[in-house]
Amino acid sequence: MSDSESTQTPAKRESGVTALARGLSILQCFDRPGAQLTVSEIARQVGLSQPTTWRLCSTLIDRGFLVKTSGGAALRVGAPAMTLGYAAIQGQDLPALARPYMEQLTQQMRTTTSLSLRNGVEILSVEQTIGSFVVPGQPVGWRASLASSSGGLAVLTVLPEDERRAVLEAIATRNPDAWPRRKERIERAIHQYEAHGFILFPDMFDGQYAAAAVPLIEGSGPDRRYWGLASSGLSATWTAEALEPVGKELVRIRSLLQPAASVLPAARA
Incomplete structure (x- = not known):
């Protein structure tokens, strides 16, 4: 650290950190292919005044991370930002x-966190980090009905309507006796996701464990794949109230992963 840096007041150092955080928040607004946003649109998304937003955007323009569109009324992501993003995910997969x-998340909450991939009407466990509780009989490679696991239920919340209808019919046909209970659980999951951005079930597997989960969508179009990111613990410890912060953290993680997940197939091509 230089002498000038070491003599900065905490307020000045905090100002620099805040400006960096705000600049990164602006870049995160461009989270879909071909996004073009005006300064006023960016200001609304990041919750800043237009003058402050413009000053930050101006710096990003100077560095090439944002560029003006041909008409000059909006901004889009520049080559340096795209280079960083594609370089980071080149050759990687979602797990x-x-x-x-x-x-x-596991270190923070001590929950077991799992990433599972939809395969037809089933969910396949692909990655797992072990917390203070191991879900019995559910290692990596474990399969279950989409309606029987928190990750699968999360996937069902974002399937296109016609595709979800076909999946639900198949699940109902496979096990008619269990369908009424599963149907109620699926409806609850859809309602929770629409209301909160995550699903939360304190009574999975006959009340043995509790879990919160969010969906992730890899790619776009007909070849996209659906994943469930779930975090779980013993029901005796993880009540619905205790799990809510876990669900909110999963929403935050999803917001970071989803833009990259959307372009992964193209980046690997």
Whole structure:
């Protein structure tokens, strides 16, 4: 650290950290392919005044991370930002990208965190970080009905309507006796996701364990794949109230992973 840096007041150092955080928040607004946003649109998304937003955008423009569109009325992501993003995910898959965030969540909450992939009407466990509780009989490679696991229920909340209808019919046909209970659980999951951005079940597997989960969608179009990111613990410890912060953290992790997940197939091509 230089002398000038060491003599900065805490307020000045905090100002620099705040500006960096705000600049990164602005870049995160461009979270879909071809996004073009005006300064006023960015200001609304990040919750800052237009003058402050413009000053931050101006710096990002100077560095090439944002560029003006041909008409000059909006901004889009510049080559340096795209280069960083594509370089970071080139050759990687979703489990590799998700693993560090799963580890952080497990260390923070002591829950077991799992990433599972939809396969037809089933969910397949692909990655797992072990917390203070191990879900019995559910190692990596474990399969279950989409309606029987928190990750699978999370996937069902975002399936296109026609596809979800076909999946539900198949699940009902496979086990008619269990269908009424599963139907109620699926409806509850859809309602929770629409209301909160995550699902929360304190009574999975006959009340043995509790879990919160969010969906992730890899790619776009007909070839996209659906994943469930779930975090679980013993029901005796993890009540619905205790799990709510876990669900909110899963929403935050999803917001970080989803933009990369959307472009993974193209980045690997």
